[in-house]
Amino acid sequence: MFPNQFEYQRPDSVQAAAGLLAADPDAKLLAGGHSLIPAMKLRLASPSSLVDLGGIEGLVGIDAAGTIAIGAMTTYAMLRDSRELSRVLPMVTDAADNVGDPAVQARGTLGGALAHSDPAADFTAIFLALNGSVDVTGTNGTRTIGADDLFVDLFTTALQPDEIITSVSFPAPDSGTGMAYEKFRHPASGYAVVGVAAVVTTGSDGNVASARIAITGAPSKATRASESEQLLQGKKLNDESIAAAAAAAANGLDINGDHFASEEYRRHLVGVLTGRALTRAAAGM
């Protein structure tokens, strides 16, 4: 539990931070440190230098009027405790309350969670289901990455080595939208063995106008259950359509297994939790 030697830097602007990353390919950003520092203590990660985002102003905060914009350094605890957020995106406040434990919630950040792309993280699925996007800044300027493009693989995102997530945006949900996140916690780590985030909007005809369902824990990166989404499109959201969507949720997914939960069992859980998430989403419309 003793990390290798590293330098520590605390720049005061995003541009300066990007410059430090560009100058040293072995440098890493430090946000809440609740993924990075455990990895360093196990010497699974040995960055030459930590570039702490904590000294940069403007990266923390929640703006829930219209499009929801959340600073990258906003912690789970802030998400959890935000009244305005709980009105527009109740799934976000719920899920934040379900990450790790209060200590993790006090330090872990939304930007860090998305940039880390842990296969068992909660907010990757939330982000995907809510069709979020991230604003990033690198030495070559800024750009926006959409939900479907951010996660590339296990612990791998579309970010360039010198790019920093500065804020995370979610479209304001249309009326008639219900959302729920169902998580099956690992009893040791507290991470998701399987997590399913479902966001469903019904039109004035009472039929599903859009459905986004994202799975975490089972595949190597948060992934949408496209077949289930298509099955729901244009249908009434009822026991029957939910059961059909649940049954299809794991189709086409590449699912991991380990000693605690095999591939087969995780596949089964994806179905069960998809059914539960959709049922709760329907109830919350």
Next chain:
Amino acid sequence: MAATIEAPELLVGQPIRRREDPKLMTGSGNFLDDIRLPGMSYAAILRSPVAHARITSIDTTKARNMPGVIGVFTGEDLADVNPLPCAWQAAGVENNVATPRLLALGEVRQVGDPIAVVVAESVYQANDALEGIEVDFEELQAVVDSREAVKPGAPQLHENAPNNIVMHWTCGADAETVDKALAGAEVRVSQSVANQRLIPTAMEPRGSVGLYEPATQEYTLWATSQAPHVHKLVVAAFVLGIPEQKIRVIAPDVGGGFGSKIFVYFDMPLVLWLSKALGRPVKFFEDRTENYLHTTHGRDHHTDIEIGATKDGKITALKVSTLANLGAYLSTVAPGVATTLYGRMVAGCYKIPNIHVDVKGVYTNTAMVDAYRGAGRPEATFVIERACDLVADATGVDPAEVRRRNFIQPADFPYDTGIGMLPYDSGNYVPALDLALQHAGYASLLEQQAARRANGGRKLLGIGVSSYVEVCGIAPSKWIGLSGEGWGAGLWESADVRVYLTGKVSVTSGSLPHGQGHETTFAQIVADRLGVPYDDIEIEHSDTKGTPFGFGSYGSRSLTVGGTAIYKSVDKVVEKAKLLAAHMLEAAPEDIVYENGKAWVKGSPDAVKTIQDIALQAHVAYDLPSGMEPGLEAVTYYDPPNCTFPFGTHVCVVEVDRDTGNVEIIKYVGVDDVGNVINPMIVDGQFHGGIAQGIAQALYEGAVYADNGELITATMNDYAIPKASMLPTYELDRTVTTTDVNPMGAKGAGEAGTIGSTPAVANAVVDALSHLGVKHLDMPYTPERVWRAMQNGNA
């Protein structure tokens, strides 16, 4: 009683708040890693990444030249130092003993085996330098499962242990007799069960600090220890060969142990050896993964049970055959735990006429297994309590009723089970069972279960009952010792009670805490018995310099053995105080009454000498009865006549999610009988913690090794210790059946919660699935395992 004598406010029986807690809860504790000595250096251990290999070469050149490095040593450098001893071998049979060296010499036999040590100026530098050591291995086949290890052709761990067998031990009636009884039984059930391997996970991992002072040739060892006196003896006399009077062992505040800190570990002699070699104090403190890899584990039994019964559920025969995985080497008391504390307890609370127990200890390429909270009794209780439910299932008799029909009756005590345990001292099992069933609402639960099954609900209800008896206060020396059960020494305890000139009291105790609250409980006993204010009493412990010998805290023995030594020392002090009071009051000693710290002549309660008056007189010493020595102090070496046998019944109610296999405990009732209770809050605390660990074995915990010997559950990310949010509210109650083994009538409470709970949860989970055709399921009941059982049950 006359007016001057106030009615006493007795402390024994009161939930006095723990006097230890203000210090611990304000961060003022002094744990091992808090120790800072001038000139301190830091040791880090290079550990084997492979489970079984010959070491072909070790090159430490690079490491020696790394920044801050003071010294690097390997097994070759320590070739003259004895291996650690095994102090409790299985009695009456041959033990093929192989114990660990301080650092591996030529071969490694488990992942985590220490290969080399680096000592550096800082702990970071020491850890960095580990990467500068190059080791070449010739890898050998590994075996991790005891059932595989005993098969012909399995990889062999030790030359002196053919087929990896440590020992083969039996107890009870001979096998043929029991086979015959089984063959003649009206109902016969057999079942293989596993009691999975657990990792103790004390809040504080282990470590040691060694200091050698050349001027006086004295060694001081600070260690995370449940038994500092034993560690002093073993390290001095058996490992390093240094005079016992030249070594002092101090256990600072110790953050839990659950048994894992009873044993002698490589680092204890190593830091002393290093301190002498390098002329610097040396600290070693393991990290959590080292703790998981190499500090002892618990349980890991594979057992075949055969049980015979009458059609109405009376058990007529029991045959138990167990493979006990003891790991890569023998830890300090491992064979004894797997035999005496396990085999001799399989009868549980029941009168069973024909019992045969067969235990084989087995070496595998895994961490050493030794006592873990309950030590043998959880394994025994799991066997007999699962067996009772199997009998219930086979006969159709209600599980609670099976227990009731087989219980040892109050008139039978002291009761000899006939399998070599000392006679159970006292017991009354029916009231605890009835009370537990009543608290749980057993009859109504059975109705709810039937209704749910009829409705085909998605939440399956399961009800589990477990009645247990366990053995505490392990002693007497004559029984447990070498000529008896094979323990390498006695198991007495000692304590000194000293009343100072000012009337204040110091108790020095060989028995010591590692979180339990000895200072509070012991002071309550002294306050009542001696009649001095509670706050005037100091309980001193944990430093071999200044405390009399003790064998340590484990086996729920501190109160019954160590506490009794204190109790008896107080009585001796009172005897002397009465003699002196008689002198002061100019009366005959036999006419003196002593109560609540006051002495007076029978019939004349107005002329009182307080214990403070008497203590002053004893110390100034210018007016003592002729022949009386000054001072007011007494020491007792106490060796009890028997063990104590607390008991109880736990009832667990679970809901199993038909869709995911997730198990939730919706009700938990424990009714326990630990005899007289000194501090009910502390006893409740012991039960809360014990039940948490017992539930965790049933639902969450389990060490998992890959076939190649890699520990998959090597961090808390993978090994599921229970969080408060994962545990139910406990409904606890007590019955009180005293014992005459000790004058306090107390039995011991440290392990009973763990022992009673695991089978209650197991029986509940199996019960929830029983209508699907499930008769047994191995722990832990992870969601997938339960889900699969429901799939196979096909409903």
